[in-house]
Amino acid sequence: MKNKQIKKAITGGFAVGEAIRQINPDVMAVYPITPQTPIVEYFAQEVADGNAYTEIIPVESEHSAMSACIGSAAAGARSMTASSSQGIMYMMEMLPIASAMRLPIVMAVSTRAISGPLNIHGDHSDAMAMRDFGWIQLFAESVQEAYDNLIIGTKLAEKALLPVAPNMDGFITSHSVENVEIMTDQAVKEFVGEYQPTQTLFDFNEPKTFGAIALPESYFNFRKQVYDAMQEAESKFLEIVSDFEKISGRKYDLVESYQLDDAEKVIVAMGSTCGTIKATVDKLRGRGQKVGLLKIRLFRPWPVEAVYQALKDVEQVFVLDKNLSFGTSQVLAGNVEIALKRPINSVVYGLGGREISEEEVEKIFTGEVRSFLI
């Protein structure tokens, strides 16, 4: 049954902050960085006003923020943080430790370009840099999805026992006001439930050591354990989104197919640009062109089968990457190629917050733009 929801016009940062307030985590370790700042700005105000009972730890760096999350999560607390770009680069050392220790930490990410040159605007470089660290990654197109992904992500983290990073595009989503349907606090709390840690540092009857050394005879096995958990996370995600649909009325899947049924030319993309592409697809469909969009929601674990099923009959596939890998194929393009086992057209766009227009998306469909939409 769909619950009562309140419509609000808020930015992505505030929507994610509101979702965190509704979940009311035990610990939030925070360090400011653009464009993540509005999330914690909003949430810290709510805690100061007595609307959430979270222990906010104002740490001295992002490395410490993730370390504090790892420590508190190992102690059995529901732990969250939020970061971007250089912050993620600085906590990089701690990210694979969080996943290898199987701690369900949630880190809200406002994706941003990485230095250098110094740039504060949105692209996916930071999220792509952490893609192989055992973190589940969700991408949001709109403020609504950013809000929903945080709630879904929190439950997914605790079911899969892996850290989750719900990503939204820095500035484009995090600082833009959109209409959002906010669920009631009661509905969110019932959905995520009370956190029951499987093993904690505070178990005095069975004391345990967390984060110890693993030598060659066991290290490989522990890494494989994370790999297996990641493989299983996909089906857990599907269970959670079907439960989420019952309370919110919003249906989500691993990927979103837009006008794909008879499409001959399809763009694959992630994040806020999907809105621009949808508008272009509608325009071109009006002119009788068979075009479509495949939006990736769950980026890690990579939904190979869902991508293959969506694109197997499509003639031309254009994959849009908002990040640049030097000396190899682009990340999303490479992943789509793995799923399809045939060549695709790879286009890089929007680095450092460069805008993309409907006309430029049209040029991608016609093949005018080859590799770089500069």
Place this chain on the structure above:
Amino acid sequence: MKNNQENNNLDEKGNDDLELGAVIKNEIEFYPKVGEWKTEFPVYDHDKCIGCGICVKHCPEGAIKLIKTPKGKKAVADLEWCKGCGICPTVCPTKAIQMRKK
């Protein structure tokens, strides 16, 4: 986790015996007593010991305890866990602890 190096194929080998997240369950009886490492051991002169407990707080192994005696509280080390590091004689305010060769 048991060391299972005969079969290196992780596709076939189950991971059922793995602890979640490489957590070690501290089953203390299976661990080697670090007392075997020491070359020197502390001797407590209970006539000088005033039972202040400073050595208890400084012992890195937590091997020193205060016990009740007719003369008041006195420090005693568990030599099975004492590594012989020599910190306790350094911190003792009454020089009641001396290190001796094993």
